Protein backbone atom coordinates (compact mmCIF):
# COMPACT_ATOMS: atom_id res chain seq x y z
CA UNK A 1 0.00 0.00 0.00
CA UNK A 2 1.20 3.52 -0.73
CA UNK A 3 2.28 5.95 1.98
CA UNK A 4 -0.22 8.69 2.72
CA UNK A 5 1.58 10.77 5.32
CA UNK A 6 2.73 13.42 2.84
CA UNK A 7 -0.79 14.40 1.80
CA UNK A 8 -2.14 17.64 3.22
CA UNK A 9 -5.47 16.79 4.81
CA UNK A 10 -8.48 18.97 4.07
CA UNK A 11 -10.10 20.40 7.21
CA UNK A 12 -13.07 21.93 5.37
CA UNK A 13 -14.16 25.52 4.91
CA UNK A 14 -14.00 28.35 7.41
CA UNK A 15 -17.11 30.49 7.55
CA UNK A 16 -14.86 33.37 6.41
CA UNK A 17 -14.16 31.55 3.07
CA UNK A 18 -17.82 31.36 2.21
CA UNK A 19 -19.01 33.96 -0.30
CA UNK A 20 -21.56 36.45 1.00
CA UNK A 21 -25.14 35.48 0.47
CA UNK A 22 -24.42 31.75 0.28
CA UNK A 23 -26.13 29.63 2.90
CA UNK A 24 -23.61 27.28 4.49
CA UNK A 25 -23.76 24.65 7.21
CA UNK A 26 -21.41 22.07 8.68
CA UNK A 27 -21.95 18.50 9.73
CA UNK A 28 -19.30 16.55 11.59
CA UNK A 29 -17.67 15.47 8.35
CA UNK A 30 -19.29 17.49 5.57
CA UNK A 31 -19.55 21.16 4.71
CA UNK A 32 -22.74 22.02 2.89
CA UNK A 33 -23.51 24.88 0.53
CA UNK A 34 -27.19 25.45 -0.07
CA UNK A 35 -28.12 26.34 -3.65
CA UNK A 36 -31.87 26.56 -4.13
CA UNK A 37 -33.27 23.07 -4.10
CA UNK A 38 -29.84 21.50 -4.49
CA UNK A 39 -26.85 21.22 -2.18
CA UNK A 40 -23.14 21.14 -2.81
CA UNK A 41 -21.84 18.70 -0.20
CA UNK A 42 -18.08 18.89 0.35
CA UNK A 43 -16.60 15.98 2.27
CA UNK A 44 -13.70 17.09 4.43
CA UNK A 45 -11.01 14.81 5.89
CA UNK A 46 -12.49 15.21 9.39
CA UNK A 47 -13.13 11.93 11.16
CA UNK A 48 -15.66 11.43 13.91
CA UNK A 49 -16.08 8.54 16.28
CA UNK A 50 -18.58 8.23 19.11
CA UNK A 51 -20.23 11.32 17.57
CA UNK A 52 -17.16 13.54 18.15
CA UNK A 53 -14.80 15.10 15.60
CA UNK A 54 -11.34 13.75 16.47
CA UNK A 55 -8.92 14.78 13.74
CA UNK A 56 -8.07 14.59 10.04
CA UNK A 57 -7.43 11.53 7.88
CA UNK A 58 -5.52 12.26 4.65
CA UNK A 59 -7.57 11.53 1.48
CA UNK A 60 -10.64 10.46 3.44
CA UNK A 61 -13.04 12.97 1.86
CA UNK A 62 -11.96 12.02 -1.65
CA UNK A 63 -12.29 8.32 -0.90
CA UNK A 64 -15.77 8.72 0.59
CA UNK A 65 -16.98 10.88 -2.30
CA UNK A 66 -15.68 8.56 -4.99
CA UNK A 67 -16.82 5.39 -3.26
CA UNK A 68 -20.33 6.73 -2.59
CA UNK A 69 -20.58 7.88 -6.19
CA UNK A 70 -19.53 4.39 -7.36
CA UNK A 71 -22.21 2.78 -5.22
CA UNK A 72 -24.95 5.25 -6.21
CA UNK A 73 -24.35 4.16 -9.81
CA UNK A 74 -25.06 0.59 -8.76
CA UNK A 75 -28.30 0.95 -6.80
CA UNK A 76 -30.42 3.27 -8.94
CA UNK A 77 -32.73 0.40 -9.88
CA UNK A 78 -33.60 -0.09 -6.19
CA UNK A 79 -34.34 3.49 -5.13
CA UNK A 80 -33.98 7.09 -6.37
CA UNK A 81 -30.86 8.76 -4.98
CA UNK A 82 -29.78 12.35 -4.45
CA UNK A 83 -26.56 12.48 -6.50
CA UNK A 84 -26.60 14.80 -9.53
CA UNK A 85 -22.87 15.23 -10.20
CA UNK A 86 -19.42 14.99 -8.60
CA UNK A 87 -17.88 18.29 -9.73
CA UNK A 88 -14.66 17.93 -7.70
CA UNK A 89 -12.83 15.02 -6.13
CA UNK A 90 -14.46 15.61 -2.77
CA UNK A 91 -17.77 17.25 -3.59
CA UNK A 92 -21.19 16.01 -4.61
CA UNK A 93 -23.90 18.16 -6.12
CA UNK A 94 -27.12 16.66 -4.82
CA UNK A 95 -30.84 17.14 -4.83
CA UNK A 96 -31.85 18.57 -1.46
CA UNK A 97 -34.39 16.44 0.34
CA UNK A 98 -36.21 16.49 3.62
CA UNK A 99 -34.06 13.98 5.44
CA UNK A 100 -36.04 11.73 7.74
CA UNK A 101 -34.96 11.98 11.40
CA UNK A 102 -33.89 8.33 11.60
CA UNK A 103 -30.60 6.63 10.75
CA UNK A 104 -31.51 3.36 9.10
CA UNK A 105 -28.96 0.81 10.29
CA UNK A 106 -28.85 -2.71 8.85
CA UNK A 107 -26.76 -5.37 10.59
CA UNK A 108 -25.82 -8.88 9.53
CA UNK A 109 -23.48 -9.66 12.46
CA UNK A 110 -23.58 -9.18 16.22
CA UNK A 111 -20.84 -6.63 16.79
CA UNK A 112 -20.18 -3.05 17.89
CA UNK A 113 -22.89 -1.31 19.89
CA UNK A 114 -25.34 -4.17 19.18
CA UNK A 115 -22.91 -6.60 20.83
CA UNK A 116 -22.41 -4.23 23.77
CA UNK A 117 -26.22 -4.03 24.23
CA UNK A 118 -26.57 -7.80 23.92
CA UNK A 119 -23.81 -8.44 26.43
CA UNK A 120 -25.45 -6.07 28.89
CA UNK A 121 -28.71 -8.03 28.53
CA UNK A 122 -30.47 -5.25 26.63
CA UNK A 123 -32.52 -5.82 23.46
CA UNK A 124 -30.90 -4.59 20.25
CA UNK A 125 -33.10 -1.72 18.99
CA UNK A 126 -36.09 -3.46 20.55
CA UNK A 127 -35.19 -6.91 19.20
CA UNK A 128 -34.50 -9.68 21.70
CA UNK A 129 -31.90 -12.00 20.23
CA UNK A 130 -31.51 -15.68 21.14
CA UNK A 131 -29.30 -16.48 24.15
CA UNK A 132 -25.76 -17.81 23.80
CA UNK A 133 -24.73 -15.78 20.78
CA UNK A 134 -21.07 -14.90 20.46
CA UNK A 135 -19.12 -11.78 19.56
CA UNK A 136 -19.18 -11.19 15.76
CA UNK A 137 -21.60 -14.06 15.15
CA UNK A 138 -23.67 -13.88 11.99
CA UNK A 139 -27.34 -13.08 12.61
CA UNK A 140 -29.93 -15.45 11.16
CA UNK A 141 -31.02 -12.65 8.82
CA UNK A 142 -30.03 -8.98 8.52
CA UNK A 143 -31.76 -6.82 11.12
CA UNK A 144 -32.93 -3.24 10.93
CA UNK A 145 -31.78 -1.39 14.03
CA UNK A 146 -32.67 2.29 13.55
CA UNK A 147 -31.41 5.12 15.69
CA UNK A 148 -32.53 8.68 16.16
CA UNK A 149 -30.52 11.38 14.41
CA UNK A 150 -29.18 13.39 17.35
CA UNK A 151 -28.06 17.02 17.04
CA UNK A 152 -24.41 18.10 17.21
CA UNK A 153 -22.64 16.98 20.39
CA UNK A 154 -25.42 14.52 21.29
CA UNK A 155 -25.37 10.74 20.86
CA UNK A 156 -27.72 8.92 18.50
CA UNK A 157 -30.14 6.71 20.40
CA UNK A 158 -31.16 3.23 19.22
CA UNK A 159 -34.91 2.80 18.80
CA UNK A 160 -37.12 -0.01 17.60
CA UNK A 161 -38.88 -0.03 14.23
CA UNK A 162 -42.20 0.11 16.13
CA UNK A 163 -41.06 3.25 17.97
CA UNK A 164 -40.11 4.97 14.71
CA UNK A 165 -43.76 4.78 13.74
CA UNK A 166 -45.26 5.26 17.23
CA UNK A 167 -43.23 8.42 17.84
CA UNK A 168 -44.46 9.75 14.51
CA UNK A 169 -40.93 10.03 13.10
CA UNK A 170 -41.98 8.30 9.87
CA UNK A 171 -45.48 7.42 8.63
CA UNK A 172 -46.22 3.64 8.75
CA UNK A 173 -46.49 3.03 5.01
CA UNK A 174 -43.35 5.02 4.26
CA UNK A 175 -41.48 3.17 7.01
CA UNK A 176 -42.44 -0.14 5.44
CA UNK A 177 -41.08 1.07 2.11
CA UNK A 178 -37.88 2.19 3.85
CA UNK A 179 -37.42 -1.19 5.54
CA UNK A 180 -37.81 -3.04 2.24
CA UNK A 181 -35.53 -0.60 0.43
CA UNK A 182 -32.81 -0.70 3.10
CA UNK A 183 -32.77 -4.51 3.08
CA UNK A 184 -32.60 -4.57 -0.72
CA UNK A 185 -29.72 -2.06 -0.73
CA UNK A 186 -27.92 -4.08 1.90
CA UNK A 187 -28.37 -7.26 -0.09
CA UNK A 188 -26.92 -5.57 -3.18
CA UNK A 189 -24.01 -4.28 -1.09
CA UNK A 190 -23.34 -7.68 0.45
CA UNK A 191 -23.33 -9.41 -2.89
CA UNK A 192 -20.91 -6.96 -4.48
CA UNK A 193 -18.62 -6.98 -1.43
CA UNK A 194 -18.67 -10.79 -1.35
CA UNK A 195 -17.44 -10.88 -4.96
CA UNK A 196 -14.44 -8.85 -3.71
CA UNK A 197 -13.74 -11.08 -0.69
CA UNK A 198 -15.26 -8.64 1.80
CA UNK A 199 -18.13 -9.00 4.20
CA UNK A 200 -20.48 -6.02 4.43
CA UNK A 201 -21.09 -6.43 8.15
CA UNK A 202 -23.43 -3.52 8.78
CA UNK A 203 -24.22 -0.09 7.42
CA UNK A 204 -26.23 3.06 7.92
CA UNK A 205 -28.50 4.72 5.35
CA UNK A 206 -30.16 8.11 5.43
CA UNK A 207 -33.35 8.57 3.45
CA UNK A 208 -35.27 11.67 2.60
CA UNK A 209 -38.28 12.78 0.65
CA UNK A 210 -37.78 14.71 -2.54
CA UNK A 211 -41.00 15.88 -4.20
CA UNK A 212 -42.74 13.28 -2.06
CA UNK A 213 -40.56 10.47 -3.40
CA UNK A 214 -38.38 8.24 -1.21
CA UNK A 215 -34.76 9.15 -1.97
CA UNK A 216 -31.46 7.76 -0.72
CA UNK A 217 -29.36 10.67 0.60
CA UNK A 218 -26.00 11.21 2.28
CA UNK A 219 -23.45 8.43 1.58
CA UNK A 220 -23.62 4.72 0.84
CA UNK A 221 -21.49 1.72 1.79
CA UNK A 222 -18.40 3.70 2.78
CA UNK A 223 -15.96 2.87 5.59
CA UNK A 224 -17.52 5.76 7.58
CA UNK A 225 -21.01 4.34 7.36
CA UNK A 226 -20.25 0.60 7.23
CA UNK A 227 -18.09 -2.17 8.60
CA UNK A 228 -16.12 -4.32 6.16
CA UNK A 229 -14.39 -7.54 7.21
CA UNK A 230 -12.18 -9.89 5.19
CA UNK A 231 -14.34 -12.90 4.32
CA UNK A 232 -11.38 -15.28 4.06
CA UNK A 233 -10.37 -14.73 7.69
CA UNK A 234 -13.83 -14.51 9.20
CA UNK A 235 -14.49 -18.09 10.29
CA UNK A 236 -11.12 -18.78 11.86
CA UNK A 237 -10.98 -15.49 13.80
CA UNK A 238 -14.59 -15.89 14.90
CA UNK A 239 -14.00 -19.45 16.16
CA UNK A 240 -10.95 -18.25 18.09
CA UNK A 241 -12.89 -15.32 19.56
CA UNK A 242 -10.44 -12.88 18.01
CA UNK A 243 -11.17 -9.51 16.39
CA UNK A 244 -11.79 -9.50 12.65
CA UNK A 245 -9.48 -8.09 9.99
CA UNK A 246 -11.29 -4.98 8.85
CA UNK A 247 -11.27 -2.02 6.48
CA UNK A 248 -13.29 0.63 8.26
CA UNK A 249 -13.46 3.21 11.02
CA UNK A 250 -13.49 0.50 13.67
CA UNK A 251 -9.68 0.69 13.73
CA UNK A 252 -9.97 4.18 15.25
CA UNK A 253 -12.86 3.23 17.54
CA UNK A 254 -10.84 0.28 18.84
CA UNK A 255 -7.77 2.46 19.41
CA UNK A 256 -9.93 4.90 21.38
CA UNK A 257 -11.51 2.15 23.45
CA UNK A 258 -8.07 0.68 24.14
CA UNK A 259 -7.17 4.13 25.49
CA UNK A 260 -10.26 4.28 27.69
CA UNK A 261 -12.43 6.57 25.52
CA UNK A 262 -16.04 5.64 24.82
CA UNK A 263 -17.35 9.03 23.79
CA UNK A 264 -17.61 10.90 27.06
CA UNK A 265 -15.09 13.30 28.57
CA UNK A 266 -11.88 14.49 26.95
CA UNK A 267 -10.61 12.25 24.11
CA UNK A 268 -6.95 11.12 24.30
CA UNK A 269 -4.36 12.72 21.96
CA UNK A 270 -4.33 10.58 18.82
CA UNK A 271 -0.90 10.13 17.13
CA UNK A 272 -0.57 10.94 13.41
CA UNK A 273 0.31 7.27 12.70
CA UNK A 274 -3.17 6.25 13.80
CA UNK A 275 -4.76 8.61 11.27
CA UNK A 276 -2.38 7.31 8.58
CA UNK A 277 -3.39 3.75 9.42
CA UNK A 278 -7.03 4.75 9.04
CA UNK A 279 -6.21 6.37 5.66
CA UNK A 280 -4.59 3.16 4.44
CA UNK A 281 -7.71 1.21 5.36
CA UNK A 282 -10.06 3.67 3.67
CA UNK A 283 -8.03 3.63 0.46
CA UNK A 284 -7.85 -0.13 0.59
CA UNK A 285 -11.62 -0.37 1.05
CA UNK A 286 -12.11 1.82 -2.04
CA UNK A 287 -9.68 -0.21 -4.13
CA UNK A 288 -10.98 -3.59 -3.03
CA UNK A 289 -14.63 -2.72 -3.59
CA UNK A 290 -14.28 -0.86 -6.89
CA UNK A 291 -11.34 -2.91 -8.26
CA UNK A 292 -9.83 0.45 -9.25
CA UNK A 293 -6.67 2.10 -8.03
CA UNK A 294 -7.37 5.15 -5.90
CA UNK A 295 -6.07 8.28 -7.65
CA UNK A 296 -5.72 11.18 -5.24
CA UNK A 297 -6.45 14.54 -6.85
CA UNK A 298 -3.24 15.99 -5.43
CA UNK A 299 -5.12 19.21 -4.59
CA UNK A 300 -3.79 21.12 -1.62
CA UNK A 301 -6.27 22.75 0.74
CA UNK A 302 -6.38 26.01 -1.19
CA UNK A 303 -6.88 24.32 -4.58
CA UNK A 304 -9.64 22.10 -3.19
CA UNK A 305 -11.44 25.15 -1.79
CA UNK A 306 -11.03 27.16 -5.00
CA UNK A 307 -12.43 24.38 -7.20
CA UNK A 308 -15.52 24.13 -5.03
CA UNK A 309 -16.03 27.91 -4.97
CA UNK A 310 -15.66 28.06 -8.75
CA UNK A 311 -18.35 25.43 -9.28
CA UNK A 312 -20.53 27.19 -6.76
CA UNK A 313 -20.22 30.53 -8.54
CA UNK A 314 -21.17 28.76 -11.80
CA UNK A 315 -24.31 27.44 -10.13
CA UNK A 316 -25.14 30.86 -8.80
CA UNK A 317 -24.75 32.65 -12.09
CA UNK A 318 -26.88 29.99 -13.79
CA UNK A 319 -29.64 30.53 -11.28
CA UNK A 320 -29.29 34.33 -11.50
CA UNK A 321 -29.67 34.15 -15.27
CA UNK A 322 -32.81 32.15 -14.74
CA UNK A 323 -33.93 34.83 -12.29
CA UNK A 324 -35.16 32.03 -10.14
CA UNK A 325 -32.75 30.50 -7.67
CA UNK A 326 -32.39 26.78 -8.09
CA UNK A 327 -34.74 26.39 -11.04
CA UNK A 328 -32.14 25.24 -13.54
CA UNK A 329 -31.34 21.80 -12.24
CA UNK A 330 -29.60 18.99 -14.04
CA UNK A 331 -31.88 16.00 -14.47
CA UNK A 332 -32.00 13.76 -11.44
CA UNK A 333 -30.42 10.39 -11.97
CA UNK A 334 -32.14 7.23 -10.92
Ligand SMILES: Nc1ncnc2c1ncn2[C@@H]1O[C@H](COP(=O)(O)OP(=O)(O)OP(=O)(O)O)[C@@H](O)[C@H]1O
Nearest residue numbers: 027028029030082094095096097099150206217218
Ligand atom coordinates in the same frame (compact mmCIF):
# COMPACT_ATOMS: atom_id res chain seq x y z
N1 LIG B 1 -29.74 15.21 -0.12
C1 LIG B 1 -29.68 15.74 1.09
N2 LIG B 1 -30.56 16.70 1.45
C2 LIG B 1 -30.51 17.25 2.68
N3 LIG B 1 -29.62 16.92 3.64
C3 LIG B 1 -28.71 15.97 3.33
C4 LIG B 1 -28.70 15.32 2.05
N4 LIG B 1 -27.71 14.40 2.05
C5 LIG B 1 -27.12 14.47 3.25
N5 LIG B 1 -27.71 15.39 4.05
C6 LIG B 1 -27.36 15.77 5.41
O1 LIG B 1 -26.12 16.40 5.35
C7 LIG B 1 -25.39 16.13 6.54
C8 LIG B 1 -24.06 15.53 6.14
O2 LIG B 1 -23.08 15.98 6.98
P1 LIG B 1 -22.25 15.01 7.92
O3 LIG B 1 -22.19 13.64 7.34
O4 LIG B 1 -21.01 15.72 8.26
O5 LIG B 1 -23.24 15.04 9.13
P2 LIG B 1 -23.18 14.14 10.43
O6 LIG B 1 -22.42 14.86 11.44
O7 LIG B 1 -22.90 12.74 10.08
O8 LIG B 1 -24.68 14.20 10.79
P3 LIG B 1 -25.45 15.31 11.54
O9 LIG B 1 -24.80 16.64 11.24
O10 LIG B 1 -26.80 15.18 10.91
O11 LIG B 1 -25.35 14.83 12.95
C9 LIG B 1 -26.21 15.16 7.37
O12 LIG B 1 -26.92 15.88 8.36
C10 LIG B 1 -27.17 14.57 6.33
O13 LIG B 1 -28.39 14.19 6.92
Ligand SMILES: [Mg+2]
Nearest residue numbers: 027028029218
Ligand atom coordinates in the same frame (compact mmCIF):
# COMPACT_ATOMS: atom_id res chain seq x y z
MG1 LIG C 1 -22.83 11.71 8.28
